Amino acid sequence: MFIINCPYCGERDQSEFTAGGEAHIERPKQPTELSDDEWAEFLFMRKNIKGVQFERWNHAHGCRKWFNVVRDTTNDKIHAVYKMGEKPPID
Amino acid sequence: MPNYRVKKTDYVDQTNRISFKFDGKTYFGFKGDTLASALLSNGIHLVGRSFKYHRPRGIMTCGSEEPNAICQINPGTDLTEPNVRATEIELYEGLEASSQNCWPNVNFDIGGINNFISPFIPAGFYYKTFMWPKSFWKNIYEPLIRKSAGLGRSPSLPDPDLYDHKHIHCDVLVIGGGISGIIAAKIAAKSGSNTILIDDKNTLGGSTIFQNNENFKINDEISKDWLFKEIEELKKLKNLTIKTRTSVAAYHSYNYLLAKENLTDHLSKNNKTSNIRQRLWKIRSNKVIIASGAIERPLVFNNNDRPGIILASSVNKYLNFYGVICGENNFVFTNNDSAYETALSLFEKGIQIKIIDIRKKTNSKIVKRVEKLGIDIYWNSTVTNTFGYRKLNSIEIMNLSEDGSNVIGKKTKVKCDCLAVSGGWTPMVHMHTQSGGKLNFRESDQVFLPKELVFEHISVGSCNGDFELDDIIKNTNVKVKSLLNLKETEFEKTYVNCTKELDKRNIWLLPNKIALGKTKSFIDFQNDSTAKDIKLALREGFRSIEHVKRYTTTGMATDQGKLSNMHALGIIAETAGVKMGTLGTTTFRPPFTPLTFGAIVGRNVGQFFDITRRTSIHEWHIKNNAKFENVGQWKRPWYYPKENENMHQAVQRESKAARDSAGILDASTLGKIDIQGSDASEFLNRVYTNAWSKLAIGKCRYGLMLNEDGMVYDDGVTTRLGENHFLMTTTTGGAANVLSKLEDYLQTEWPELDVFLTSVTDQYSTASICGPNSKEILMKLFPSVNFNDDDFPHMSFKNSIINNINCRIMRISFTGELSYEINIEAKYGKSLWEKCIDAGKDFNITPYGTETMHLLRAEKGFIIVGQDTDGTMTPIDLQMDWIVSKKKYDFIGKRSLYRSDTIREDRKQLVGLLTEDPKEILEEGAQIVSDISKKPVEMLGHVTSSYFSPNLNKSIALAVVRNGKKMKGQKLIVPMENKNINVIVSDSIFLDKENKRLNA
């Protein structure tokens, strides 16, 4: 049970949030122009990194805002939190 | 009977006598005793039988690591409790307990025969033996194992006690109230930190609090006296909370911990003032100091499990804390200095004591003192065998060879009824590793120690590998200072004078003249696995500690291998010829000690298990005899039986009435999302498969929502209330998920859209009136509204007023009947409903529930998302091609509708099924096949919805069938347990394909 620093509300218990998988996977603007393989890449392929991972989280039982989190999946340490559309503060 | 209580101590009140029962017999102990110390004071050692061989077993420890003394509390009652450690339960007046791992009784045990056939019960015995024949499992093996394994009886009545959950936040949490925990807590609290100190015992002080020994002095005081004063001072500190009888069960990330506090388990019935039995603390602490101590290791030698063989530190505690001796002819058997304290304590009480030390010789201060007192020490020696069935009576001693790999010389057999064993110490690193911390291996005394830190916590004292008093105090002070960023504490100049260990020798498996296969050298006492089992597993090719552990069941019992893991690792390392540190250790998982289910669920039981949502019309449904169905968290009327009707009869009546005259349904639970903004119609275009831009104000449209993978996700009718204002309805169960999915797209993919979503499910109540007479009823309710078909056609909406309250009327239908839905602010829901019933009286308006609703919509072939679909159905599979816009450039899931997999023609598709015998009703979920002669029979699909239609007077069903679209008119078979049902594939719309009723 970790603590997440919602960029809109501040530090809250993990139980208020839901996870939304890997971040920075943009929905293709012109899906019809993609091959099956290219579409599958967007639809199914996720990195599932052991280590530092960029993820989407939603403050579901709070402000209901989506935002990004940089989390180490081996120890749940959160390195950064930033809003949707913002560049990751670290790489 | 001799009295084994030989000494007065500060912790047992010998003026307060307590009677208790064990195995049906009455005994006496004192206030302050545990069940274990009270039993020992009565000379009772034999308290159970071992798991596999049913060997007699005695109390072996004095704490949570106890593998043998596991009891049933209040045996023979409906509220009995199994698996309680005698070493942990405090004695109270009227306590009743029995040994549990034996049948028919502890002194005569049929399972003991396993002891003699034991050569045939090697590692993996259960895997190997009970494999074959398969048919033996149910009737022979399982009952046999269950009965003789005897892991206690469960209570048969619901738990009458209350359990609490409480959240608490603090600056510093200290786990463990031994000397290092006390120093840490004092420093933290005095530096201004809001501090909590937790200990699982009823008194603080750990093992130092009974260390009454000239060899251990702090500031020139005997360690025990010094610590006693520290504790008194500690209790006065303002920002410190001390929680005794509280054990930390789990340490999660971000310093989130669970601790169980026992409130009444130690009290007799009459003294239980609170009806809360246990409280689970949910602690969030900025910093955590782990001071959980260490557990003494046993030694592994032949027949090392007899009653009377006890950890040396426990023998010491039973004497100095409880005032009880465990035997009259005592031997200490050790590989280190710590057990010499036990020897000294016994000697000082004038009790016979000798020492067997596997080391060749050592000259530390405490050893010299022991020698000076004239206590015999057998150097470089080991115990090779023990004797005595119900209690140890003698032991056999031999010399060790130079390298310790063998025994030499002749055997000496001596009288001994208590063997105090010590194989060194294992730091309790459970909490550290649970938090995600890693471990280092220290070669010199072969211990795993806390390594790098993930969150702000430290380990201090013996759980950090400091075993000598001076190191403990010095290092605790240094580490706590650095954690709390302090310059100086009151412990800087604490002066410690103590004995220091000089020599070490460790042999994981002590040698014997007898072949290992013929010895019983136990490693895991609770699960009865021996050194031989470990070696066998290695011979059979197991290498990973995790595999060996599972194969031999070592460390898999309820004590989680607190005593056994290190020996198992040591023997594996030795046998495989690798360094122990490289093997790694097994994973320590929460809970540290077993938790009751009561503590886990707290107050969330019965009606509080989950939230219950009721519509504003709920009371009316109850009054009118509704049977309810759970739909998500909602209670929905299922059907309304009249007099002696069963469900089938009620549903037949309700659905007939709805089609013949009028029916009314509480549709308030449908999800409702208010959508506003200048891009609202564009938004709907993107989330639904059909087109929305041209929908006129005041019109309604059915929409199908897909996942990005092209599979049907939700459906419902959306109404255009204004230019930039829509009201979307969703399925009852899907409401919350649809809202969050739409929010996700709005916030992350299409932030440029000007759209706002608000859930209004709870704000509105909905009465849905259907049937040929529904229009008449609406006209009575709303005399000013023009219900003419041209003015108010199917799929349109009007605002109106009833008794000065605004409401919305939608002419939409889920039943295929002429139908209206009236939405009104939720607080007026019930009175609107009652007005509808009133207005419908002349038309026999009939309230109907979800079952009738399902039947009516099935007649019309309308799908229910989640019943007729399962996340693998595209709109094309549902034969709903008509709702997928060909013109729109994009919508959620569009691209997936022509992936190679989704365009396959032989996908499972939704069809209707008619039974050959119209009276035969199919079972939902039943398989569908075509050819039953060819084995294995090919499964084509399954029935998704099935009803007897009173309006069509025949059985109808919906099903998904592979290639079903092309099978219309074809015969298929639904095989059931006792018969095969012949069915014919039909259209999925059974009634009014032309929509005459809808538009009537």
Ligand SMILES: [Zn+2]
């Ligand atoms: Zn927030």
